[in-house]
Amino acid sequence: MLFGTTNYVNDHLTIGGVPVPYLAEKYGTPLFIYDVALMRQQMRAFKEVFTKRKLAHRVIYASKAFCSTAMYQLLQQEQLGCDVVSGGELYAALAAGMDPAMMEFHGNNKSKAELTAAVTAGIGKIVVDNFHEIELLNQVLAEQQTTQEVLFRIAPGVTAETHDYILTGQQDSKFGFDVASGQAEEALVQLLHSPRIKIQGIHFHIGSQIFAATGYEKALERTFNLLTKWRSKFGFTARIVNIGGGFGVRYTENDNPNTPVQLMTQITDTFVQHVQEQHYPLPEIWIEPGRSIVAEAGTTVYQVGSSKHIPGIRQYISVDGGMGDNIRPALYDATYNFVPVELTNEHNLAPQTIRITGKYCESGDILQKSITLPHLAPGDLIAMQSTGAYGYSMASSYNNNPRPAVVFVEDGQDHLVIRRETYADLTRLNIPLPNETQSQGKVGVTDNVRI
Numbered sequence: 001m002l003f004g005t006t007n008y009v010n011d012h013l014t015i016g017g018v019p020v021p022y023l024a025e026k027y028g029t030p031l032f033i034y035d036v037a038l039m040r041q042q043m044r045a046f047k048e049v050f051t052k053r054k055l056a057h058r059v060i061y062a063s064k065a066f067c068s069t070a071m072y073q074l075l076q077q078e079q080l081g082c083d084v085v086s087g088g089e090l091y092a093a094l095a096a097g098m099d100p101a102m103m104e105f106h107g108n109n110k111s112k113a114e115l116t117a118a119v120t121a122g123i124g125k126i127v128v129d130n131f132h133e134i135e136l137l138n139q140v141l142a143e144q145q146t147t148q149e150v151l152f153r154i155a156p157g158v159t160a161e162t163h164d165y166i167l168t169g170q171q172d173s174k175f176g177f178d179v180a181s182g183q184a185e186e187a188l189v190q191l192l193h194s195p196r197i198k199i200q201g202i203h204f205h206i207g208s209q210i211f212a213a214t215g216y217e218k219a220l221e222r223t224f225n226l227l228t229k230w231r232s233k234f235g236f237t238a239r240i241v242n243i244g245g246g247f248g249v250r251y252t253e254n255d256n257p258n259t260p261v262q263l264m265t266q267i268t269d270t271f272v273q274h275v276q277e278q279h280y281p282l283p284e285i286w287i288e289p290g291r292s293i294v295a296e297a298g299t300t301v302y303q304v305g306s307s308k309h310i311p312g313i314r315q316y317i318s319v320d321g322g323m324g325d326n327i328r329p330a331l332y333d334a335t336y337n338f339v340p341v342e343l344t345n346e347h348n349l350a351p352q353t354i355r356i357t358g359k360y361c362e363s364g365d366i367l368q369k370s371i372t373l374p375h376l377a378p379g380d381l382i383a384m385q386s387t388g389a390y391g392y393s394m395a396s397s398y399n400n401n402p403r404p405a406v407v408f409v410e411d412g413q414d415h416l417v418i419r420r421e422t423y424a425d426l427t428r429l430n431i432p433l434p435n436e437t438q439s440q441g442k443v444g445v446t447d448n449v450r451i
């Protein structure tokens, strides 16, 4: 299972035309490597689904999947918008030069300060999530003496097939206005009566890592039924229907989804069908893919360290990263595929069934419960595939392990886009107690800056 530009050249795993052993040597491990051509390909493919059908659309990348200055630059090159879900993401996107008009602000508990920052920045749309937010936003707009375009998020009451923790469109959800109990309609009434709020359309997001179109189709049916009702009841016409993200990707050979683009094509057909059947003025279709743009483009390279054989039980192999750079296996029981970085002679040794664990002080720090791979020895490099989404973005410096570096590769060139955290970075927020003499450098630990 090799994605995009990843392949073996002279027995070395190569991404974007750059040999992975060279990258590991240059930047150290663990290392996130992103195949930029594959990210561009995904971005363009989504847009093409709509341009082929001549549908007004917007592809909005969900920053939470992975964001960095370089990622925001790439979005600008490919003319995508982005969503942000915090003041921090807003800050980072603006600092990287994103056009605020191409941005949306999401979240179930946006603070007044965050809303003020978004409005002041001239953000394109705020996706209003709850009644408290309507109140806060009205206050902010009155203080700023301005108006704001919004979408409002409904919980359509659809349960998609995915992990419970990443379901969002069911009735019992913390996100959005519940349709079934009438909250969505009440929210629309409040928004229509808020003179500074300019309501442009509706939003739903049913969850993440979804392979089947069924959930989206049900949600679209409910949405268009509501929209048609609200059109005759309130004279409200949605100019935009945003169907969120959530399109599933391949983590292992067992995932055999439609490609995100095939899924999108099917959903778009349903969208058009509802518009036609209900004689609804054709709204713009907006989508918010995160994972499907970056997941398969990302590879994490680790170096193998210790191993432990428990006769009759299992073989453990530990690598130099783990739950700090990828919490998904521990959090969601997510499974991944691993491939060797170098197809050396040892490759021909009998394959081993191993458990791959990280270096964190937790028994649950398991990257892969059981996998059969060519024999691995200390010092070998190993690549974990499809780690581009919710890997680095959910990374922590638990156990004071520095977060890895991130490198973009394309056309034989490598660009460091996030440097490895240093030991000094890890303590830079610490403030000593007053009147204590700081012991400095006693233990003689040097910083780990390599570059």
Ligand SMILES: Cc1ncc(COP(=O)(O)O)c(C=O)c1O
Binding pocket: 062, 065, 106, 168, 205, 207, 208, 209, 244, 245, 246, 247, 288, 289, 290, 291, 292, 389
């Ligand atoms: C509102 C919203 N939009 C988009 C996304 C992106 O989802 P995904 O990365 O699965 O495409 C999420 C995350 O689930 C989300 O909450």
Ligand SMILES: N[C@@H](CCCC[NH3+])C(=O)O
Binding pocket: 064, 166, 168, 208, 209, 328, 389, 390
């Ligand atoms: N972090 C999740 C997805 C959450 C989506 C955000 N609403 C994952 O790794 O699968």
